[in-house]
Amino acid sequence: MKTVKNKNELLLLLFLILTSAGFAQQSGGLAPKATTDEAALSFRDIPYLKKAFIDAAPADRKDGILVGELGIDGGNKAMILKVVQEIADNNEGKFDSFLIVHKDKLLFESYYLHGRINLPHFQASATKAYTSMALGRAIQMGYLTMADLDKPLVSFLKDLDPTKFVEGAEKITLHQALTMRSGIRIRKEQREAFEKTPANLKGQGLVQAYLGHSAPITVASQSFLYQNDPMLVMQVIEAAVPGSAMDFIKNELLDKMGITNYVWQTDVSGLTSSGAYSRMTSRDMVKWGTLAMNKGKWNGEQLVPEAFIVKATSRIIYTGDDDVYGGGKDVSNQGYGYYWWNADLKYGDKSYFSASAQGGGGQYIILIEELDLIIVVTAHNNDNSTLQIIAERILPAFIKK
Incomplete structure (x- = not known):
């Protein structure tokens, strides 16, 4: 038997024994499910879980996700359990779920508060990353090209009247729209005027309105601005693929990844919403992350071109460190790809590049390629520090010393 050499080792050993005992009843057990009545409620009305569900050896649910065991297939179990115990005891971050994938295996799964394994959680702006992947799928299938x-x-939009465009509108590229640099600038009063005549915004009418009422589009205006540019990209998908964009996304992405329990609303144009208003389960968020981590492959099939994934998750532009969502002292160099955010996460004297789908309220799909790590978080708190928690508390559990 190994001898415990000092007080710190003894404390760590005691903690591991106690937490392992405390969580053993939940590990491999039945994850919390929303009842039929709960599933019909608005998100805010779903009752909080009375007890957090924490599983360090997630069950194989035959849903296309490989599973493993934390500490056996990777990760420092004691370190992760310590973090989640703090979350469970004092959930000020208002986490609803926290999942960890390492080397293609789901090693850790937990649910809190509003979280349920079968309940699609609102995605907010993480939806933008799915829109990006949908465009990539259209490229993979030959309806569009990387060029x-x-x-x-x-x-690509043949129903528009270019004689009514503002100056510069005809020069906006897909690349610029994918990086929030269309240069479109619409006054609040103009947006409100649009809303009074929604019939004019159906189909490509929405694009016509924006390109006809924006301030002139110039090199100066084509700077990064987090706005409604994904709408432009969804319109191109709708125009390029056979049938509707929603049918295309369902048949060519969601169905192929086994994502069936979701909600994806339409916008005022009648097209699939591109910037928000989708809901996914936490495990299905894992699937989106796995598709990106594996450079567009799912079960050996190339669904999205590798070249597109590389662009989408790279730091195409630097957006600055003044206001990093979920950031902290160890999060820096925030940038943006194709609707995927990125930042450097520092631990010790080394920084690790991360790419992430992010949504308001604290939705994250975080990819750390160097560590072959995917972290999925759902929450209902805009004032979160999720990226800082990942840098400070999760990374060290997967870094080999």
């Missing part, structure tokens, strides 16, 4: 990313997006 098309640098073409004017209006060249």
Whole structure:
């Protein structure tokens, strides 16, 4: 038997024994499910769980996700359990779920508060990352090409009247729209005027309104601005693929990944909402993350071109460190790809590049390729520090010393 050499080792050993005992009843057990009545409620009305569900050896639910055991297949179990015990005891971050995938295996799964394994959670702006992947799927299938990313997006929209465009509108490329640099600038009063005549915004009418009422689009205006640019990209998908964009996304992405329990609303144009208003289960968020981590492959099939994934998750532009969502002292160099955020997460004297789908309220799919690590978080708190927690508390559990 190994001898405990000092007080710190003894304390760690006691903690591991106690937490392992405390969580053993939940490990491999039945994850909390929303009842039929609960599933019909608005998100805010779903009752909080009386007890957190924490599983360090997630069950194989035959849903296309490989599973393993934390500490056996990777990760420092004691370190992770310590973090989640703090979350469970004092959930000020208002976490609803926290999942960890390492080397393609789901090693840890937990649910709190509003979290349920079968309940699609609102995604907010994480939806933008799914829109990006949908465009990539259209490229993979030959309806568009990588070269098309640098073409004017209006060249794909044949129902528009270019004589009514503001100056510069015809020069906006798909690449610029994918990086929030369309340059479109619409006054609040103009947006409100649009809303009074929704019939004019159906189909490509929404794009016509934006390109006809924006301030002139110039090099100066085509700077990063987090706004409604994903709408432009969804319009191109709708125009390029056979049938509707929603049918295409369902048949060519969601169905292929076995994602069936979701909600994805439409916007005022009648098209699939591109920037928000989707809901996914936490495990299905794992699938989106796995698709991106594996460079567009799912079960050996290339669903999205690797070249597109590389662009989407890279730091195409630097957005600055003044306001990093979920950041902290160890999160820096925030940037943006194709609707995927990125930042450096520091632990010790080394920084690890992360790419993440992010949504308001604290929704994250975080990819750390160097560690082959995917972290999925759902929550209902905009004032979160999730990226800082990942850098400070989760990374060290997967870094080999």
